Amino acid sequence: MHIHQKVLLVPMQPTPNGRMHIGHGGGTYLRADVIARALRAQGHEVAVITGSDVYEDWVVAAAHREGRSPEETCRDHHAGIARDLAHLSVELDAWIDPSGDEHRDAYRQLHEDVLNRLRATGAARLESERIPFAEDTGRALVGPWLAGECPNCGRSCGGSTCTYCGEYFVPEQLVRARSRIGDSPVQWRTEQNWFATADDPHAIAERHRAAGLRPVFLAPLLRALDGHGGRVRLTGQGEWGIHSRALPADKVISNGYFLYSVYCGEVHRASTGAAVNPFTPGSGVTTVGLFGSDNSTPGLLVPDVIAQGSKGTLAPFDATVVNGMLQFEGHKCSTSKRHGIWLSELLEGTSVSADELRYALLHAPLDHGPADLSLGALTDHVNALRAWRTAVLHPALADVRDQRRPVRRAEQALKTAAEQYALLTPYSPDLTAAVRVFDDWITGAHALDAQWLVGVALLARPLLPELADEVWTHLGFAAEPTLDQAEHQEPLPRQSPPPTTPPPTPLDPATLRSYVHIQDPE
CATH class of the missing domain: 1.10.730 (Isoleucyl-tRNA Synthetase; Domain 1)
Structure with a gap:
């Protein structure tokens, strides 16, 4: 990159269904902070903007578990995650709550405008699909309510993505689909939702190859392009989410990472006084997406499909940074399954400093795939x-x-x-x-x-x-x-005394054991 470029980094929005664990800290958010600091040290103008994913069904699941409303759950964990990132010395230029008064209306309007644009260009198509419902409650079994086996690798998974191989799927592709919230039989119904498909799947693959995306992270994208031509969801079943006047009451606009990033671009435009959103073609701002390998479809495929369908009004990320999943003691760190070490407990309850934890996490080679700590x-x-x-x-x-x-x-x-x-x-x-x-x-x-x-x-x-x-x-x-x-620059005369704080004593693993959460992730 050349000196004095403008750069916007948008690490994927974390779901406010709990606090952040070391898998979060060691992956996307540490990468965003490290890259931003390196670019600033070279003279670039850099902003890091993200926020919490409040319209995710995992919030509803957490609210049910915690015995409070989804709104209370969002507010509490949104604030807690901000503290976790600050404790890890991850600096953000803006931390967005899309459900708060400042952003709610504009966030919903952006999603509705893009959906209408894709419908107008013909990129969005209304298609029939089979959706599982719980026979006893009538709840649509999507997101956290759906479990089964991955159609690609056969491992246990749920929702729409396999955290092991990065495979993306629609509910009817899940093997042995079942409810995650009880023993109710599954009833399949035909529903209609909006989808978009890539105009030029080959161009998407080649763009990411040319940008240097490593083969281990390119593989899930190639499977998606080969398997269904780059088809991505624009709307889905749901009660909690982004509702639109143009959709039935039981449908919501997909709260995807790319449009979240475009909204972050709006915040960037407003804060800098720029004429256009950084995701406008020719904006002069290099946009960077950062996410884990379990989000390959939202991060690698959806931006290109929406950009192609927008017919010149939106551009995908200029660069993407994908990291593998961090495992702790042999299993993937997980908020919902309570497996890992939580940043708040480690950095607030022990002598471990932000630098020390960053130093340990930096040695996990997540830029080349999964790693264990x-x-x-x-x-x-x-x-x-x-x-x-x-x-x-x-x-x-x-x-x-x-x-x-x-x-x-x-x-x-x-x-x-x-x-x-x-x-x-x-x-x-x-x-x-x-x-x-x-x-x-x-x-x-x-x-x-x-x-x-x-x-x-x-x-x-x-x-x-x-x-x-x-x-x-x-x-x-x-x-x-x-x-x-x-x-x-000549340094100033050195007048500062040497460090006077007594050096910390060696850390005993036994002192950290009480902060470790181990649970069988299966």
Whole structure:
């Protein structure tokens, strides 16, 4: 990417059916924050905007479980998720509640306008499909109410996506479909809903190949294109969701990730005073979608299908960042199944800091597929960082402060930082490779002088922001570390004292055991 580009990153909206676990933190949201910080360090103008997915049926399921209304559930978890992200040092420029007074009407109107546009262009078609209903209650068994086996890999799944292989399906494709909320027999009914299909499926596949999407993440998209030509849902059965005057009362507009992102673009346009939404073709803003591999259809297919059907009024994401699913102790982290470690409990209830947790999560190679994190590995990474700070970093900071000599141009630090930032673009990023660059720098055969500390700050900037700020401040620089500042600006005289906070003691895995939630995800 060229210097001084405008970039909008939209990490997929989390569902407010609970607080965030380490799978959330280590995947999409950490990637959005790391990439944004790397781009800003190079001089780009970057915004990160998202919000909670309040119109998801999983909210209704959580409300039922918690014994309160869906509205109360949304408000509580929406605020809690914002706190979780802040505790992990994930910075957002806007955090949207689509059901709140500020956004409700405009959010619904955008979805209705796009549906009407697709109907007007002929891209949207009313099609018949078979939908399962619970015979005893008459509830449509969609989303959290539907269980069965994946038609592609045969694993247990539900809703419309397999979290194991990323397969997307409609209810009638689910093998041995059954109700998740009781033993009621399933009754199949024929319903009509709006769908859109890709005008040019081949072009969609080639666009993502050309953008560098890794084969492991491309595979579910290719299956969807080959299996049904890129057919995506525009409306569905539901009582909780985005209702429209143009739809029957028992139908809702699909609350998809792409139109959520387009609405984030509207928020970006309003906040920056831009003339057009970033998703308008030729807007001058690079749009980046970030999501997990279990959302391949919403993230990779739907944007192109809607953009093709809009006939020039919308453009898909310019770049997409897909991460594999993080497993904890051998099973996928899950909010609904209470499996994992919750960010609020770990970062508020233990001595583990945001930097330390980020450091551990960065070593899980999710940019190449699923990865597993054990409690032992988490503890080892935290203790390794603590030991290095105590034995190496803090003495180096004290030595440099005592010397009080100006920092010479750190040629090798600038070169290494540029190499690391090249791993953190929105096109096929590799966060684990980036943290290896940091690890090599802090443990390599370098003189532990001011030039080395410049490298520590620049390389830590995207990954461990608290550490980067600490080092940068002690070097006498103002603001946050950037390549331009390191290359051209003289640091201020170093007057800051060395760190006085006693170093934390090594972390014992036993102290974290009470924060671990283990449940059979099947």
